[in-house]
Amino acid sequence: MPTLLQTEFSDLPLYARGKVRDLYSIGEYLLFVATDRISAFDHVLGTGIPGKGKVLTQISLFWFDHLKEIVPNHLITANIDEYPSELQPYADELRGRSMLVARAQMFPVECVVRGYLSGSGWKDYQQTGSVCGIALPKGMQESDRLPEPIFTPASKSLGGEHDINISFSDMEERVGHSAADSLRTLSLAIYNKASQHAEKSGLILADTKFEFGRTAKGIVLADEVMTPDSSRFWPREGYKPGGPQPSFDKQYVRDYLESIHWNKQAPAPGLPKDVVRHTQEKYLEAFRLLTGKTLEL
Numbered sequence: 290m291p292t293l294l295q296t297e298f299s300d301l302p303l304y305a306r307g308k309v310r311d312l313y314s315i316g317e318y319l320l321f322v323a324t325d326r327i328s329a330f331d332h333v334l335g336t337g338i339p340g341k342g343k344v345l346t347q348i349s350l351f352w353f354d355h356l357k358e359i360v361p362n363h364l365i366t367a368n369i370d371e372y373p374s375e376l377q378p379y380a381d382e383l384r385g386r387s388m389l390v391a392r393a394q395m396f397p398v399e400c401v402v403r404g405y406l407s408g409s410g411w412k413d414y415q416q417t418g419s420v421c422g423i424a425l426p427k428g429m430q431e432s433d434r435l436p437e438p439i440f441t442p443a444s445k446s447l448g449g450e451h452d453i454n455i456s457f458s459d460m461e462e463r464v465g466h467s468a469a470d471s472l473r474t475l476s477l478a479i480y481n482k483a484s485q486h487a488e489k490s491g492l493i494l495a496d497t498k499f500e501f502g503r504t505a506k507g508i509v510l511a512d513e514v515m516t517p518d519s520s521r522f523w524p525r526e527g528y529k530p531g532g533p534q535p536s537f538d539k540q541y542v543r544d545y546l547e548s549i550h551w552n553k554q555a556p557a558p559g560l561p562k563d564v565v566r567h568t569q570e571k572y573l574e575a576f577r578l579l580t581g582k583t584l585e586l
């Protein structure tokens with residue numbers, strides 16, 4: 290299958306190009322297209338992963354549906370037949386990897402929930418005994434399950450900078466007390482429901498990041514939801530705290546990039562064929578486990 294690195298719908302007004310997604314303004318809505326770009330260490334890599342945008346889109350759609358009783362979301366439709374006529378010429382490119390969404394005023398915070406000690410949380414804990422200011426029991430090991438899931442917001446980086454963890458009171462200053470409170474409650478409720486589903490699917494949802502926005506409907510869950518790009522999923526079988534776990538996220542790609550000693554400055558390198566293939570398999574496997582279905586690319 291071909292790799293779609295960028296869309297060029299020149300007659301449609303481009304709203305934004307993120308590291309992975311191309312967004313177009315379609316009247317009051319946005320066309321949200323997940324390309325096959327892959328980023329690591331805050332850079333878009335020179336090679337894409339064929340079909341990755343479809344996997345991310347289909348996983349997000351699965352979660353929007355699974356969570357619809359507990360949180361409204363930005364989805365209008367992902368059915369191409371329901372798209373406005375100006376999008377019909379692009380139907381083949383859009384199928385499976387796009388959604389029409391409500392344009393939201395995004396909250397400038399990343400809503401991170403952690404159920405396990407990993408990544409920057411583990412680093413923080415080793416240095417301070419807490420994660421983002423939340424004190425944890427002494428003597429915890431890498432990948433240990435936390436006594437209860439914690440909410441650790443981060444500032445949303447603008448222009449390719451690293452996201453920085455912020456305290457809850459910092460978040461309150463940025464978005465207001467009442468919105469901060471709502472986003473925390475929603476994030477924890479979503480994590481709890483999703484991690485139960487993940488467990489049944491043989492996966493551990495170690496941590497994840499949500500983005501919310503405000504629309505006429507109020508606060509909605511926006512962006513992508515619990516994909517391997519935004520979350521750490523570990524296989525339940527063989528889970529063993531005391532070190533890193535094999536995961537369905539981009540760790541495999543990061544390990545490759547470390548092995549070639551890339552200095553993490555632009556231009557980012559491409560990936561060899563076997564790394565591309567293996568990464569594609571991981572994404573597809575995550576989809577299969579979560580949804581119980583096979584995705585034909």
Ligand SMILES: Nc1ncnc2c1ncn2[C@@H]1O[C@H](COP(=O)(O)OP(=O)(O)OP(=O)(O)O)[C@@H](O)[C@H]1O
Nearest residue numbers: 306307308309310363390391392393395500511512
């Ligand atoms: N409903 C929505 N309305 C407006 N913007 C949205 C909506 N849902 C998601 N977004 C924004 O669209 C962008 C998605 O693109 P992508 O995931 O490629 O970006 P990113 O690389 O993660 O982040 P960025 O480019 O913002 O640093 C994000 O900036 C996200 O905040």
Ligand SMILES: [Mg+2]
Nearest residue numbers: 307309512513
């Ligand atoms: Mg994103």
